[in-house]
Structure formats: structure tokens, C-alpha cells
Amino acid sequence: MEWDWALTWEILPELARAFRVTVAATIIGFSMALVGGLVLTILRRSPFRIISWPANFIVEFVRSTPLLVQLYFFYFVFPVEIPDMGGIFTSAFITGVLALALHYSSYTSEVYRAGIDAVPKGQWEAAAALNMSGGRTWTSVILPQAIPPILPALGNYLIAMFKDTPLLYAITVVELLTTAYQIGSARFQYVEAFTIVGVLFLIVSLMSAWLIRRMERWTALPSH
Amino acid sequence: MSIEVRSIRKTFGKYTALDNVSLTVEDGCLTALLGPSGSGKTTLLRVIAGLEQADAGSGPILFHQEDVAKTSVGERRVGFVFQHYALFRHMTVFDNVAFGLKVRPRKVRPSREEIREKVHAMLSLVQLEYLSGRYPAQLSGGQRQRVALARALVIEPRVLLLDEPFGALDAKVRRDLRRWLRRLHDEIHLTSIFVTHDQEEALEVADRVVIMDKGRIVQEGSPDEVYDNPKNPFVYEFLGNVNLFHSRVEKGMAHFHGLRVESPQHETAKGEGGRAYVRPQDFEISREPLGESSFQATVQHIYRLGATVRLELAREGEYLTIEVELTNDEFRARGISKGDKVYLRPRRVRVFTDQEMDDSYTSSQL
Numbered sequence: 001m002e003w004d005w006a007l008t009w010e011i012l013p014e015l016a017r018a019f020r021v022t023v024a025a026t027i028i029g030f031s032m033a034l035v036g037g038l039v040l041t042i043l044r045r046s047p048f049r050i051i052s053w054p055a056n057f058i059v060e061f062v063r064s065t066p067l068l069v070q071l072y073f074f075y076f077v078f079p080v081e082i083p084d085m086g087g088i089f090t091s092a093f094i095t096g097v098l099a100l101a102l103h104y105s106s107y108t109s110e111v112y113r114a115g116i117d118a119v120p121k122g123q124w125e126a127a128a129a130l131n132m133s134g135g136r137t138w139t140s141v142i143l144p145q146a147i148p149p150i151l152p153a154l155g156n157y158l159i160a161m162f163k164d165t166p167l168l169y170a171i172t173v174v175e176l177l178t179t180a181y182q183i184g185s186a187r188f189q190y191v192e193a194f195t196i197v198g199v200l201f202l203i204v205s206l207m208s209a210w211l212i213r214r215m216e217r218w219t220a221l222p223s224h
Numbered sequence: 225m226s227i228e229v230r231s232i233r234k235t236f237g238k239y240t241a242l243d244n245v246s247l248t249v250e251d252g253c254l255t256a257l258l259g260p261s262g263s264g265k266t267t268l269l270r271v272i273a274g275l276e277q278a279d280a281g282s283g284p285i286l287f288h289q290e291d292v293a294k295t296s297v298g299e300r301r302v303g304f305v306f307q308h309y310a311l312f313r314h315m316t317v318f319d320n321v322a323f324g325l326k327v328r329p330r331k332v333r334p335s336r337e338e339i340r341e342k343v344h345a346m347l348s349l350v351q352l353e354y355l356s357g358r359y360p361a362q363l364s365g366g367q368r369q370r371v372a373l374a375r376a377l378v379i380e381p382r383v384l385l386l387d388e389p390f391g392a393l394d395a396k397v398r399r400d401l402r403r404w405l406r407r408l409h410d411e412i413h414l415t416s417i418f419v420t421h422d423q424e425e426a427l428e429v430a431d432r433v434v435i436m437d438k439g440r441i442v443q444e445g446s447p448d449e450v451y452d453n454p455k456n457p458f459v460y461e462f463l464g465n466v467n468l469f470h471s472r473v474e475k476g477m478a479h480f481h482g483l484r485v486e487s488p489q490h491e492t493a494k495g496e497g498g499r500a501y502v503r504p505q506d507f508e509i510s511r512e513p514l515g516e517s518s519f520q521a522t523v524q525h526i527y528r529l530g531a532t533v534r535l536e537l538a539r540e541g542e543y544l545t546i547e548v549e550l551t552n553d554e555f556r557a558r559g560i561s562k563g564d565k566v567y568l569r570p571r572r573v574r575v576f577t578d579q580e581m582d583d584s585y586t587s588s589q590l
Contacts (some may be wrong), residue, residue: 032412115431120308122306122308122309122310123310123312125275125297125304125306125310126304126310126311126312126375127304128275128296128297128298129273129275129297129298129302129303129304130323130327130375130379131298131301131323131327131328131379132323132327133327136327140323140327141312144314145312145313145314177319198407221313221314221359221361
């Protein structure tokens with residue numbers, strides 16, 4: 001097996017372009033998962049069963065079924081079965097991102113829940129005693145204390161989602177791995193393309209991990 | 225602002241935390257809710273604050289004759305100091321105190337300048353101005369407690385409620401801080417209720433002491449009243465150490481250890497069994513017999529507690545320990561050492577007949 005440097009330089013721009021799709025899907029998908037997970041968590045804490053129960057169901061259902069199955073349903077089933085709403089699922093990229101976002105919302109929701117449960121009950125009561133509104137209590141008291149400790153867990157899911165993006169290949173999104181496969185099979189030379197893919201994933205994952213550690217340090221609660 | 229609650233009931237599942245409790249707190253009064261754990265004192269405080277809802281069918285909660293039972297904790301404008309302070313850990317001391325003002329709706333919110341002034345005034349009241357930039361984790365327990373107090377007071381509450389305010393502090397800080405709270409109360413005259421399980425704290429600091437047991441109020445009154453005239457054996461035993469002697473009560477006299485002690489409230493007793501209580505500091509001790517109202521005992525242990533000395537004695541042939549407390553001077557003047565045979569004469573005795581014991585037991589059970 002010989003490493004072909006000429007080929008490496010030749011295919012690198014194409015792979016880099018495809019990589020942008022992967023990174024974009026991750027960033028958009030994860031941003032949505034961060035918001036979606038938080039919304040789900042807050043709904044799950046609602047005292048009204050009619051709100052908390054569906055939210056709980058969504059989380060449990062999504063967590064317990066494979067991402068690939070969800071992707072297929074979004075892309076192949078919904079546009080046919082519910083044409084009115086299914087219109088948005090005609091773009092493979094948008095569908096893929098939405099599916100990733102939903103899937104990971106259910107995971108981040110669990111993480112948020114752990115973080116929020118760890119905030120002492122007294123903090124809620126202290127906020128109530130100061131006549132603070134519900135929204136203000138969330139934004140000023142609860143979340144600033146709940147989120148810093150769960151950053152590592154959220155970071156893990158960011159990296160996990162990043163590594164799950166190749167699944168989008170199943171619904172025809174041309175992301176990094178698909179591109180590498182196409183390049184490889186066109187020339188019957190797979191090593192270079194797949195190696196570059198691995199290295200790119202490795203670099204970005206390591207960078208993300210480093211960034212998350214930095215964020216942990218910025219947001220850590222002061223102590224002695 | 226006076227506080228009045230009537231017929232409050234609170235149950236948690238099958239457990240009755242408050243059993244038909246009524247209480248009136250006069251305007252400007254510092255009241256202690258005193259009781260063992262599980263007596264319902266914290267629940268009562270939380271119901272008054274609005275952190276807990278009383279059961280349906282309970283009476284009103286009146287702040288200055290106005291029923292606030294249906295309002296939320298914020299609307300009641302109470303300053304609440306939590307047992308573990310519940311300071312906002314991600315905010316500085318200044319921000320913690322300022323927060324209650326900053327979150328007010330725009331119309332009633334003071335300007336930024338005013339907030340700063342108020343917070344600094346409050347921090348200087350609790351003597352913490354120099355720490356305004358620190359975070360709670362960087363403070364000692366006593367300092368945190370004072371921040372919590374400043375945070376509760378800055379919103380100009382109508383009443384101040386404190387849940388075991390000194391519970392988590394060490395003995396010295398505890399004493400300093402409770403005296404400081406007393407002085408602060410004398411300065412600002414805010415109607416205040418604090419919960420404690422420490423009888424010394426309640427007796428020293430409060431204007432009025434409300435003693436609770438098993439979800440009911442057992443006795444209330446000034447510290448002197450409750451200490452000198454405990455209504456039942458529970459209160460007697462709870463308010464400090466006691467010696468208990470089984471006795472026979474007849475015609476206004478209690479008999480135990482060959483002693484005859486007057487018990488005027490049992491004028492009509494006809495030889496009933498009973499218990500005589502004597503506090504350790506209510507004994508006279510001597511090497512010579514002290515008339516017919518003394519008995520002999522042997523000194524078994526001597527504990528020196530700084531300003532006072534505690535003796536453990538036992539009568540001949542009995543293993544029941546009698547505790548006696550003396551001042552250091554008295555102790556030295558008597559020249560007592562371990563193994564000495566001495567005479568004890570109770571100066572003050574409180575007698576409860578078995579019937580009364582049963583009554584107090586059932587009344588606090590119901």
C-alpha cells in the first residue's frame with residue numbers, strides 16, 4: 001500500500017467542501033438541539049399533565065428509537081403521508097438537520113434535567129421570596145447555576161452528533177464521508193480519502209473538546 | 225405589622241405536620257418558634273411565608289388584619305432567611321442583595337443609583353460592605369448568614385421570617401450572631417419570627433417563645449414565663465436539663481427520697497403517683513444535713529465546664545444519677561471532691577402527677 005500524495009492534494013479541496021456540509025449540519029443541528037432540549041425539559045417540569053406528559057413521551061420515544069429509522073421516516077415517509085406539513089422534508093439537508101436536532105434534543109433534555117435537579121430547592125424558594133417572575137427565575141437564577149456543571153455532558157453530545165452526521169448519507173445528503181466514498185470508488189483508491197476523513201473528524205473533535213474545557217473554566221462558579 | 229394565623233392544618237400524606245395551630249404575633253415583636261425536630265415549627269413558618277399552602281379548611285393568615293392566605297410568597301412581602309442561606313452562588317454579595325430590587329417591575333423599580341445606595345446601606349447595616357465583591361463560596365458561614373439577612377431586608381419586607389438562622393454555625397459565631405440579631409431587631413423593630421430547636425437561643429433572644437410539639441403549640445409566653453412555669457413535663461424537659469424523681473403526691477405535698485416538698489397546685493391530690501422535676505442549678509449542696517428537706521448522695525463525677533461545675537451524684541444503693549450544677553465559686557467554697565458524701569436540698573421543685581403526664585401526652589397526640 002502506497003500513500004499517494006498527488007491524489008491527496010487533488011482531492012483535498014473537494015473533501016473540504018463536503019466537510020463544510022458536515023460542520024454546518026452539526027452546528028445548526030446542535031444549536032437546535034440545545035434549544036429544543038431545554039424547551040422539552042421545561043415542558044416536562046410543567047405541573048400540568050397535558051403538557052408534561054407529551055413532552056416526556058417525545059423524549060422517551062425519540063431516545064429509544066434509532067436515528068437512522070427517524071431519518072428514513074422524516075425523508076421518505078412524511079413527505080408522502082402528510083404532504084401539507086411534509087413539504088419541508090423535501091430538502092435532504094434540512095430534513096437531516098431537523099432529525100439530528102430532534103434526536104439530540106431528547107439527549108440534551110436529559111442532561112438539562114440533571115443540571116436543573118442539582119440546583120437546590122432553596123434557590124427556587126429564595127427567588128420566589130424576592131417576588132421574582134417565573135421567567136426571570138429561570139434565566140437569572142436556575143440556568144446560570146444549572147448549565148456550567150453540565151457543559152462536559154453537553155460537549156460529549158456535540159461530538160457524538162458530529163460523528164453521527166455520516167448517517168445523513170442514508171437520505172442522500174452529500175457530506176464528507178459520502179464524498180470520500182465517491183472519490184474512492186471512482187479511482188479504486190480508498191485509503192487517502194478515508195484517511196483524510198478520519199483525520200478531519202479527529203481534528204475537529206479534539207478542537208471541540210478543547211473549546212468545551214475552556215468554556216467550563218470560564219463558567220465555573222467561583223470558590224475559595 | 226402583626227401576624228395572626230387561625231386553625232392552620234397541614235398534612236403531608238398521612239403525616240400531620242400542623243394540627244389546628246393558631247398563633248398571634250404582636251407588631252414589632254421578635255418571636256421564637258421552639259421545638260424538637262418534627263414538631264412542625266418550620267412548617268408553620270413556611271405556611272406563614274407562603275412557601276407552603278395550608279390544607280383546605282384552615283383558617284386565615286392575617287398580616288395586619290388582612291388575609292394573605294391566597295397570595296404568593298412574593299406578594300406577601302416577607303423577608304425570608306433560609307436555613308442554608310440559599311444565596312445565589314453565581315452572584316457577588318452585592319448582586320445577591322441588589323437582586324430583589326433589580327427584579328421589580330419597571331414602575332416600582334428604584335433607579336440604578338438608588339439601588340446602589342440601598343444595597344450599600346444594607347451591607348453596612350450587616351457590617352459586610354468590605355465584602356461586596358466576593359462570591360458566597362468565599363465567605364464564612366456567619367458572613368453568608370448576614371448576606372442572607374441583608375438580601376431579605378433590602379426589599380423592605382413587612383415581616384422577617386428566619387428558618388433556623390444559626391443552625392449551621394459553630395457555637396461561638398452562633399452566640400455572637402444571635403446577640404447581633406437581637407440588637408438589629410431593637411434598631412429596626414421589624415415583626416420577626418425565627419425557628420430554632422435550641423432553647424438557649426430562644427430564651428436569650430426572643431421577646432416571646434412559642435413551644436411546639438407534634439404539630440401543636442404547647443405553650444407560649446415570655447422567656448421567663450415559659451422557663452419558670454412550664455405547663456407540662458414536655459416543656460419542662462425541653463427547656464434545659466432536669467432531674468426527675470418519682471414521687472407520691474398528696475394534699476399539696478410531694479414525697480420523694482424521704483423529702484416533703486410543697487406542691488400547691490395539687491391541694492386535692494389523694495396519694496397519686498407523680499414526677500418531681502428539679503433543675504440541676506436548683507439544688508443546695510452541703511457537707512452537713514440541711515434540715516429535714518435534704519437527702520444524702522455520693523459524688524461520682526465532677527465535670528468542669530468553665531464558669532460552672534457539673535456534679536453527678538447517686539444515692540446509696542441507687543444507680544439513678546442526679547445532676548447538680550454549681551458556679552465555680554460555690555464549688556470551691558464547698559471543697560467537694562469525688563467520693564464525698566454530701567447533702568442535697570432542692571430549692572425549686574415542679575411536680576406533675578401521673579394523671580397530668582397522661583393528659584399532656586394525649587393532648588399532644590390528638
